[in-house]
Amino acid sequence: MDKKKEIVTKGEASDQVDLDVEQGSEEKDGEPEQAASIGSYFRLFSYVTGKDRIALALALLCSIASGVPLPLMNIIFGNLVGEFQGYFMPDTQVTEGEFKASVNRLSLYIVYLFIAKFVLTYVSMFSFRVIGLRVSSSVRLHYMQSLFAQPISKLDEVSVGTVTNTITTLSNTIQQSISDKLAILFQSLALLITAYVIAFKYSWALTLVTSSSLLFILICCMFIMPAMTKVQQRVDKADEQHSSISAEVFSSIRTVLSLGAEETLVMKYASWVDESRKRGQKMSTVLGLHLCLMFFAMYASYALAFWFGLKLYREGHIADINTVIIVFFSVMMVVSVLGGIASPLMIISKATSAASSFFEMIDLETMDRGGLKDPEASSDADITLQKVHFAYPTRPGIPVLKGFNARFQQGKTTALVGPSGSGKSTIVGLLERWFELSTQKGYHQGNIFAGEHNLTGLDLKWWRSQIGLVQQNPFLFDDTIFNNVAFGLIGTKWEHETHEVKQKLVEKACEQAFADEFIKRLPEGHDTLVGESGKTLSGGQKQRLAIARSIVKEPSILILDEATSAIDVHGEKIVQKALDQLSKNRTTVVIAHRLSTIRKADHIIVLKDGIDVEQGTHDDLLEIENGVYRGLVSAQSLAHLADDGPDGSDGFDALEKGTSTVQVFHEPEKKEQPEKTYKNKGFFRSIGLILYEQRTHWPFYSLTLLGAAGAGSSYALQSWLFAHIIEVFGYQGQRLADAASFWALMFFVLALGVALCYFPVGFSSNTFSMKVSSFYREEYFRNILRKPIPFYDLNENASGSLVSRLSTDPKQIQDLLGANGAFPLISIFNILGCIIIAFTFGWKLSLVAVFAAMPFVLLAAFMRIRFELQFEAINAEVYSGSSQFAAEAISAFRTVSALVMEDAILGRYLGLLQTQRKRACRKAWYATLIFAFSDSVELCAMALTFWYGGQLLASREYEPSIFFVIYMATIQSSQSAGQFLSFGPNIAQAVGSANRMLSYRPTSAPRDDLKQLIPSDYQSAASVELRNVAFKYQSRDVPLFTGLNLNIQGGQFVAFVGPSGCGKTSIISLLERFYDPVQGAILVNDQDITSIEISSYRKALALVTQEPRLFNGTIKENITLGLHGDDITDEEMVQACKDAEIHDFITSLPDGYKTTLGTNAQTALSGGQQQRLCIARALVRKPSLLLLDEATSSLDSQSERLVQGALERLAGRRETTIIAVAHRLATIQKADMIFVFGESKSGKGSKIVEQGTHGELLRGRGVYWHMCQEQALDR
Structure with missing residues (x-):
């Protein structure tokens, strides 16, 4: 019992969130948040089983091995520098031929390293991608299994939106963290260790001193990473809230539109989106500080390494320049790798938060489902x-x-x-x-x-x-x-x-x-x-x-x-x-x-x-x-039923022939989807449009661009400084000491400049991305709500699929424009700066290095982005299907459990995941091949640059300092091209997401010739006329009805009766403008309803459907949903509830009208209580036209009689026209006119076979008379 009380407390606190979301307080989630532990991330690998363990071991080994070639490259480079210095000494004994042979041999070693790195990277990246797909599928499945193993009381607290967000956005984060980022992380760690081993082997003293920056970076990470993880958790909680709202809205879209509640629910949704933005922006300062300190330490270590290395060289502790170069480049590689680790660590930090969300559900105690069964127990008993x-x-x-x-x-x-x-x-x-x-x-x-x-x-x-x-x-x-x-x-x-x-x-x-x-x-x-x-x-x-x-x-x-x-x-x-x-x-x-x-x-x-x-x-x-x-x-007794008379076979036959039609209600099939008018745009036209539209936030993005430009240009300056440092080794005595101090100081100044550049990169990019993504998330939601009902009838636009898109698409844009997206910008500026400085110092070597090596890198980038776009499209399609299926299963869990379908549902869900995984793995073969080539091709560029540079040096056309500037610049530019390439999947996914969001925008301007109804238009009862109306659903070839004529006077109480599927509810849908007739016209107060602005028209209507829909919020909020505060008084609301026979129940609750219905509002009340609340919600609107579609079907006889009395009194005042669809004939026997529907003998759909008052139709002894006979309690 204590455990259940705790659950209730959490639910009440969570409900309180909706009331004070604007305050932005730290207690919004209703419960203290526990920091996600890195153990949650490591626990994900417990889902690696069987053959996958071998694949994981292979991936780890190859990933570690792929990090070795680059540090080995430092040894080759150091030896080449030694060869260059020896060749250019005044008294050198090295001939041109010997020098060329040495350069050729060392260049060939680099080619061998390229081959090794290419193979190892391919195996590791492909293996990790497969493991990432398998782990994310397994954790998704386990999450669903745990969800299905929970009691209903727990599931009633879990919204469909939360489930959808978890198995899409959070699961994708986990997959991404394992697939690409983990391979990069282990490769970087192996590189780091190998580089350290090499550095210690050549000079332990220089290595230890220059490694002090590494300790500084690790201490910073110890404090900053937990703070980032905590903020990310809070963002995830806010994201769950707005996902819950969207799931609730899309699953009840007809109710939302009929109430005119779009704007109210958009504001409610937007409040949580804004809360997520506020929480996310708290990460800006932390992120800026993180990047600032990281890169400052990296560049400051260069200054320290050269200063101390030259000191050791001057004092004779280091014999030659080779040692300093090898140690310097090894330590530089270590520190720069730490910068490269930043991106995987950020993703892993987010994945840790995501994993904790999964395990929060997975670790819940499940029901004990075991026990006696046949033959020990029998169901054939009292x-x-x-x-x-x-x-x-x-x-x-x-x-x-x-x-x-x-x-x-x-x-x-x-x-x-x-x-x-x-x-x-x-x-x-x-x-x-x-x-x-x-x-x-x-x-x-x-x-x-x-x-x-x-x-x-x-x-x-x-x-x-x-x-x-x-x-x-x-x-x-x-x-x-x-x-x-x-x-x-x-x-x-x-x-x-x-x-x-x-x-x-x-x-x-x-x-x-x-x-x-x-x-x-x-x-x-x-x-x-x-x-x-x-x-x-x-x-x-x-x-x-x-x-x-x-x-x-x-x-x-x-x-x-x-x-x-x-x-x-x-x-x-x-x-x-x-x-x-x-x-x-x-x-x-x-x-x-x-x-x-x-x-x-x-x-x-x-x-x-x-x-x-x-x-x-x-x-x-x-x-x-x-x-x-x-x-x-x-x-429930029916008045004036005749006991005898003719058998009424004619009427009975008419009923039998009219029991159904070919039609079914609505049109989901894909074969008749309307053509899409939106044409997908490329990167510049889609992302460029978003950037242009967000020009009010350009100051933030300008700071990001300036920071990226400064950070990118630092690489070119670093190449220039490095060439001067090499020159210093040729000096002697005090000149050597002075030059060493000066150029080391220049490196330190560069470190300060880089720190100043990276802070706005982190701070501004995160702020800008949060603002942009929140804007487009809200707009996305609003645009979807503007869509007509036929849009929602398409299978691809099922509620779960829409929630999934709404959750993931703006997130992709946020990632592209955020801190991760700033690194490709830095790479672009790096490439441009390095190419400019290379050509400034020597065009001949630069031409070969840039135009012979770079095209391979760029071609690989192009091919990878192309493959990733295709992969993203497949991924989005299949994950949309699996998330929609999961959302449907959770929303219908009572049906699933009653049919013992849990295993079948989970089996089908597993099948969907396996299908996606197989398709993704097939694409991974090609995409990984391109990635491995692009990640390794820089070694080819190095080999070519060394070889051709060696030829120019051999002929003494270039000085060593010029060669080193060009070499450093071109190599760094090709490395940056590779880093840019690694961001290809993110760009591809963001372009796909941007196109989906933009495609939902209205394609035409609102019509300005539509009439706007004003409040005075609502005050009189509406007359209704259907004039020669024909209608069919797009998915059906046969019309529902053709040439239907119907006339209802203002203030009349009219009933539609007839067999199921004969079109009664469809007329209600036409009156609500959910659909438009294919022929004829519907007139309300002698005006064609298509000529009236739709939202103002619906304000004159009120609809109560057969399946009542309520929303998370208080009872009062549900009753007044869609109304403005000044549209209704509390007294009017109470009177409507009294008329609907729900007031006494509401006041019996401890919180009365302020009682919160909770996340799953549909399960908070009985069917009859829900129906009465919906009737009160309709009555409080005082509509000109009240539409009741089996509105009292869920009520007990006594409540039905009282509610019916209220409706009859309303009809008696002649202030509202009432149209009621009913199967319980006792509820409509006092109607002014009853229309009996049946199927026409011409095969053209339904038609009106009888009409009249209750008494007139009984005297006619036709179809209606037989219907009354069937319902008589005394027969």
């Missing part, structure tokens, strides 16, 4: 609930069940009825073991037995496999109809049957669930994709498939939680017969508000306030005077 007390962990002070007792007899049907929030669905959760009970006193006390065994002692997976569950809001996966139904076979004896056997079982189940009548009309039949959350189907069609999914598994226990609430009357009768047949000899628990479905139940339990107040059969309970059940029955 289920008994004894003294069950229960409150949800998020609201422990509000009991839902209070000592509840019940017995569900084996083979019998028991019905649970009662008001919304009385605990009916909670009992389902306890039977499914989504929440556990204990024998200890508390809010989860009591026992549930299956026969003689307590449920907590049964194997969890086995127990759930015995249950067939159909929920009130059924969830379908983004898959085919066949697979969605076949998922019910998991855990049964048919799980591993052939496809043909499963096909027959699925088809039979669909027939019994009355789903085959719409499936057989679909062009692809059972192979039709249903889209994300089944969005291509109507509510009734989804419910029938969910029923088929339960039928196909033939469970021992059947739980029906409002299983037929979304099915039309005739369909309900057929499905109910199938369920009655399925229920025979099965323990069946039925929860129903539509009491006609439970008349034949063997036993009915009536709940109220968490206790059972009445029990008995239907007839027994009706005999109780003033009984609760009797009151519920009377509330």
Whole structure:
């Protein structure tokens, strides 16, 4: 219990974040943040198993070996310098031929080093990339496994956005840190050690003195790196928050648009984006200081090395210049490598933070899922609930069940009825073991037995496999109809049957669930994709498939939680017969508000306030005077039903022919995607456009450019200084001492200048990148929200995919423009400066060095960027698919667990990851080959420069000092080209991300001829006319309806009834402007709605859908979402809640209207409570047109009657036009006009087959009369 209290405290604190995000306080995350340990990063390698361990060992060995050639190069270079000095001595005995032979031999040694480095780099880089892909896949999978092993109470605290951010952005950081950066790190460390060994071998004294800078750098890192890691953790926490908001918004996009809440939610999202920016900018000073001290120490060590080296040379401790050169270049290489290590260390620091986020979930204690199963235990037994007390962990002070007792007899049907929030669905959760009970006193006390065994002692997976569950809001996966139904076979004896056997079982189940009548009309039949959350189907069609999914598994226990609430009357009768047949000899628990479905139940339990107040059969309970059940029955009775008369076969036939249409609701298929008008841009046109648009922040970027220019030019100055230092070795006596001190001082001055340059590089680039990425992240979110509903219907734009893009794309731009992106700029200035100084001193050698060697480096850079662009596109596509799949699975975890699909889901997720990994590995072969060549080709450049320079020196055309300036300059420029090349993947990814963000911008200017509605336009009831309307979804060839005409007078209460899938909800969608008709016009108040500005038009409407949607925030914030503060008073809000019969419940909560619903708002309340809140949210808007799509389907009879009374009183005032889609005919019998929809015999879709008042239609004894007969409780 203490642990659960702790969870609640964390949740409350986290919710508080939303209220004070603008304050930027350190306590925003609601809990103290623990610093990420480097141990988390090392722990990632525990996922390296089997053959991968051999690959890791090989990668390490080759990476270490690839760091050896460059230090060995120093020995060759030192010997060459000695050869040069010996050849140019006045009394030299070395002939030109001998000198050339020596140069040729040493140049050839460098070529051998090139070959070795190329092979070793290729093997190490490729191996590390493969390991990086495998580790990131494994940790993703383990994260999902741990997530699925958590109890529902924990998962209710985890938002889909957080999961998506973790398995995309954070996982990519981990992959990047291992793939390229780890190879570079070990190569650099090997280089460092080798260089030190060489330096100590030639002069331990000079090595020790010059290494003092290394100690200084290490001390700085000890203090700076933990600070950077802590800041990065805080940034990651803020990123999780805005990812959660985006996931919530995109999964409820129709609700968001209908409420006009786009701007409100953009501001909420932007507040967390801004918080992330503020936290990220705190790293600017630390980063600037880090680079400043690092490079100061590096250049200061040069000054110290030359000064002390010349001192030892002057005093005779060092015999010749060769030793000083070898030691100097070795130590210089060590210090410069430390600068090269900075980039991998920064990535590893971020990966450490990312790994801690993964392990935070992975290390949570999981549920004990083991226990008894068949044959030790049996599900064919009575289920008994004894003294069950229960409150949800998020609201422990509000009991839902209070000592509840019940017995569900084996083979019998028991019905649970009662008001919304009385605990009916909670009992389902306890039977499914989504929440556990204990024998200890508390809010989860009591026992549930299956026969003689307590449920907590049964194997969890086995127990759930015995249950067939159909929920009130059924969830379908983004898959085919066949697979969605076949998922019910998991855990049964048919799980591993052939496809043909499963096909027959699925088809039979669909027939019994009355789903085959719409499936057989679909062009692809059972192979039709249903889209994300089944969005291509109507509510009734989804419910029938969910029923088929339960039928196909033939469970021992059947739980029906409002299983037929979304099915039309005739369909309900057929499905109910199938369920009655399925229920025979099965323990069946039925929860129903539509009491006609439970008349034949063997036993009915009536709940109220968490206790059972009445029990008995239907007839027994009706005999109780003033009984609760009797009151519920009377509330649902239909007026003036005739008992006899003709059989109405004509009307009944019309109904049967109109039970469905070919259409399914919405259009996800890719084959009819609209053509993209956006054409991808290259680097300069995409990134250049972003830089131009952010010109207000150019002062920061200007400082970065100036710092990069200064840092880059330092390499050219260093070459010039080095040549002068070489000259000093030819001096004698005091002149030698004076020159040594002077040029060492010049190196120290250069170190100070470099330090001043690198601080703005770190500070300004980080500040600029945070500002730019936050701007485009917010704009990206806003642009996506501007998209019309058909955009969201595409599979590629499923909510999980959008959240993934929104998380990763701005991050790529941030990385390009941040401190890591500043190093390629430094490389560019380095190349330019070095080439200029080289040509200034000697054009002939410079021409060969630059134009013979450099083209290979640049060609390699071009090829690598090209490969990386292709690789990034593949990566983005597959990771988008896997993250969307994971997000869908988490959002539907109750369905996943009820169907015991955890292993199947994880298996499919693993398959997606493996597919991505294989494709990435194939690309890695080529990309790594190019990288290895580019990383090694500088040795070829050195060999060529040495050889040709040796020829010029042999002919005495060049002096040694000129050669050394040119050599140092050209070699450093080619090294910089290689460093620039290593940034190729980041550039490729950033260009892809920039193009995606820019492609979502509006392609046309807003129309200025649209009418803007003003508040006075909302005050009168709206008239509605559909004039010759034709409509079809883009994914379907057959129209939903053609030539539909409909006229509704202002102030009327109108109802649409008819079979599921006949287009009732589609008319609601057309009125909401989710879609536009393909022909005809829709007029509201005699104005074509396409001529009205859409946001002002929607303000005149209010919509309540069949599946209510709530958001993270307080109850008050949910009710007033989309409204401005001055649009509504508290009194009006309270009155709306009273009319919706939710006020008493809200005030019973400790915090009343300020109660926070939490991260997963959909699970915080019962279905009926959610529905009533949504009704209150609609009523408070005082709309001209109120659209109710099965708005009371989740309400109990008593609440439904009270809410219906409020709606009828609203209709009586004639101030609002009400259009209600309903299957419960009792709710619309007082409508001014009822339109009955059915299918036209011409095959052109649906049409109105009857219209009139309730009484008129009953007297006509047609389709509507038969529908009423089906729902009569006394029949």
